[in-house]
Amino acid sequence: MKFKVTAIGTLVVGTVFILWSWYHSTPWEWLLVILLLFVLILAYGSFSIGFNFYLSSLNGKNTTEKLVALTFDDGPDSAGTESILEVLQKHQAPSSFFVIGSQVLKNRALLQKIHEQGHLIGNHTQNHSNLFGTMGVARVQKEIENCNQAIFDAIAKKPRLFRPPFGVTNPNIARAIKNMGMECIGWNVRSLDTVVSLNEKLVKNLMVKVQPGAVVLLHDRLKGNAAVVEALVIELKNKGYRFVRIDEMFDVKAYE
Ligand SMILES: [Zn+2]
Numbered sequence: 001m002k003f004k005v006t007a008i009g010t011l012v013v014g015t016v017f018i019l020w021s022w023y024h025s026t027p028w029e030w031l032l033v034i035l036l037l038f039v040l041i042l043a044y045g046s047f048s049i050g051f052n053f054y055l056s057s058l059n060g061k062n063t064t065e066k067l068v069a070l071t072f073d074d075g076p077d078s079a080g081t082e083s084i085l086e087v088l089q090k091h092q093a094p095s096s097f098f099v100i101g102s103q104v105l106k107n108r109a110l111l112q113k114i115h116e117q118g119h120l121i122g123n124h125t126q127n128h129s130n131l132f133g134t135m136g137v138a139r140v141q142k143e144i145e146n147c148n149q150a151i152f153d154a155i156a157k158k159p160r161l162f163r164p165p166f167g168v169t170n171p172n173i174a175r176a177i178k179n180m181g182m183e184c185i186g187w188n189v190r191s192l193d194t195v196v197s198l199n200e201k202l203v204k205n206l207m208v209k210v211q212p213g214a215v216v217l218l219h220d221r222l223k224g225n226a227a228v229v230e231a232l233v234i235e236l237k238n239k240g241y242r243f244v245r246i247d248e249m250f251d252v253k254a255y256e
Contacts, residue, residue, distance in 0.1 A: 046133060049167035049186035055174035058250045060188035061213030068210055068241045069249045070095040070229075071187060072220035073124055073163065076103055076110035080219075083226035085117060091233045093243035095119050097220065098163040098185070101126035101147030108154045115155045120245040120254050122161040122185060123147045133168040140176035157255040161185050161246060183252055187217035193225060203231045210236065215249070 014037055021033045045053030052059075061067065070088075075081045076099055088095055097114050099121060104111050115121055125132060126146035135143070144162060152158045162182040164173055169184070177184055189209045191202065210216065218229065236243070247254040 046168055046170050049169055050188060054169045054171055055177060055184055057169070057184035057186040059186035060215050061249055063213040066212050066239070066241045067244050067249060068236055069215045069244055069246050070218060071098060071215060071246065072218050073098045074103070074128065075099055075220040076107040076114060077221035078107055078110065079223045080221050080225055081110050081114065084220045084229055085113060087226050087230040087233060088119070089117055091237065093233050094245050095243065096122055096246040098122040098124035099151065100124050100128045101150040104150040104154060111151065111154045120161070120247055121151055121155065121159055122163055122246065123151065123159045123182070124163050125165055126150070128165045132165045133170060135172065137172045137175045140173055141180060144176060144180060144182065160253050160256055185246055187215045189214045189216040191216060191218050193219055193222060199228065200231070203228055203235060206232055207235050213249070215246070
């Protein structure tokens with residue numbers, strides 16, 4: 001719904017802009033404007049995973065059933081993951097962890113613990129490189145393969161579910177995922193816990209955004225997140241939500 005409003009808004013503003021510039025500019029200026037708009041659309045497609053521009057990712061489920069999938073990215077982390085696990089265990093909230101291969105190598109026992117406690121393990125690349133969006137197909141595949149191998153060495157299972165760093169998507173990433181038979185997982189509720197530290201206000205904002213079938217993006221690498229995650233879990237429980245892993249939410253296989 002939110003996407004539709006954004007899309008229609010962009011279309012209206014874009015059309016007005018084009019008509020305006022057509023009226024006021026020389027043909028060359030006009031061409032430049034069109035090119036600029038085109039580049040902007042492509043860039044927006046790369047950075048907005050919910051846009052499903054280059055590949056179709058699972059971002060949320062259309063349902064009336066009160067299901068919610070909490071997802072934790074960038075772990076396993078020696079500072080943050082343990083306390084998040086305690087909260088999830090205490091409230092019986094199965095969740096999904098999209099882990100970084102290099103972190104897995106450093107925190108193997110922690111990854112095993114996440115797995116043993118019944119949470120889903122997904123792939124979040126080997127290095128979470130800032131340049132991930134600029135890599136060619138072969139390098140993207142290597143990033144995913146290495147992460148899968150690190151996970152396999154720890155829990156003897158190879159993930160099928162992949163979440164790109166920063167939610168970035170482009171034709172190379174789409175190709176790599178397809179080649180490897182992986183499934184791309186996005187989100188439709190962003191906590192912004194990496195931008196502002198989680199607090200009561202953030203939980204309130206999150207509660208407004210969570211609808212049945214929501215996939216919530218959180219991070220377990222942040223110290224101090226556990227208390228707020230607990231507040232969120234309690235609020236959701238009180239509203240009658242049931243916590244499900246990504247594989248249950250979308251009826252997909254978690255591992256090869
Ligand atoms: Zn990440």
